[in-house]
Amino acid sequence: MLVYLTKHLHLKLNKTTVMKRSMLSILLIVLLMSILYSSCSKNQGEEPQPSGGNKEITANNVSYENFVGSLIQNKCSACHAAGGEGASQWTFSDYISVKNNGARINNAVLVTGIMPQTGSLSSNEKALLKAWFDRNMPEK
Numbered sequence: 001m002l003v004y005l006t007k008h009l010h011l012k013l014n015k016t017t018v019m020k021r022s023m024l025s026i027l028l029i030v031l032l033m034s035i036l037y038s039s040c041s042k043n044q045g046e047e048p049q050p051s052g053g054n055k056e057i058t059a060n061n062v063s064y065e066n067f068v069g070s071l072i073q074n075k076c077s078a079c080h081a082a083g084g085e086g087a088s089q090w091t092f093s094d095y096i097s098v099k100n101n102g103a104r105i106n107n108a109v110l111v112t113g114i115m116p117q118t119g120s121l122s123s124n125e126k127a128l129l130k131a132w133f134d135r136n137m138p139e140k
Helices: 002-039 064-075 095-100 102-111 123-134
Strands: none
Touching: 064 095, 064 123, 095 102, 102 123
16 A cells, blocks of 8 residues: 555656646747747837938938838847847948948848848838938938
């Protein structure tokens, strides 16, 4: 009888331990997924708002200051800022860094469409970005 109780008790301890480990594993997986989901999603869904008044941004007046800067901030900087996941490839911190990488940005966003990886640009955002490149990337 003692042997039976010992074996039975041992099995219960093993099942409890396995169950606790399984629950802990599930909790860790959910936590990691939450962190990964939020790490590159900073403002990804927001469309850049025009700066400098209520003037409508068009293909004829689009600039870094009134549109592209906020687009880069909202759609790219979560990964391509100092310390970001994509900073080892490109870091965008200001107008000069964006302009110096203009050909690469144009290719990755408008030609191949591989960026941004965590979302996409609206057709209006793409059209204004293309217009900015076509206008030789003005700052103001």
